[in-house]
Amino acid sequence: MLNRIPAFDYPFYYVEQIENYKDANKYLLEILRQKKNEDPIGRNVSNRGGYQTSHFWSHELFHEFGKIIKPYIEELKKEIRLKDGIQIDVDGAWINENKGFNFNVPHLHPKCHFAVVYYIKFPKNGGAIGFQNPNKAASMFGLMDATDCSHFRHDLDIVPKTGSLLIFPSYFEHYVLQGDNIDTRITCAFNMKINENES
Secondary structure (H helix, E strand, O other), X not given: OOOOOOOOOOOOEEEOOOOOHHHHHHHHHHHHHHHHHHOOOOOOOOEEOOEEOOOOOOXXXXXXXXXXXXXXXXXXXXXXXXXXXXXXEEEEEEEEEEOOOXXXXXXXXXXXXXXXXXXXXXXXXXXXXXXXXXOOOHHHHOOOOOOOOHHHOOEEEEOOOOOOEEEEEOOOOXXXXXXXXXXXXXXXXXXXXXXXXXX
């Protein structure tokens, strides 16, 4: 029997729809409303078109959102076998609002360990999120058309839904494709760092 060894597997996780996503969306949409009132123009980072808020991870409503997704973060700790005395902290959070033909260029999330994307609203024909294989050598074998094994693929596109949650290493280069959506596509992205427990 062939036993697979998980050699250098990437800790990449997806929840199709979190529990209590409607409450989560209520908190985050209120943050978006407040931020757009404070700054109607927003930031321009990897986004081409659309609107991006400034950081708000200390916002009271973001803490309420954090309570909803806490079980998934606890599960992540077990998945990556986090040692005693080590904790995961949020370090930066923002909201993106895109319509059709808005997109995000390939980018990384530096100075953190995990990046997270939560889908507050994903409309029909919204743009998928794409990832590039960090192991550039794997796609040079020329097996992309011969196997469905993601190890040999150069890229991977994921079409989420409202309430979906993605957690992936920050060194994964990723991007958002253009969509044909008339309605808005709204996401909350945030970074996580692994630190020693200060208590």
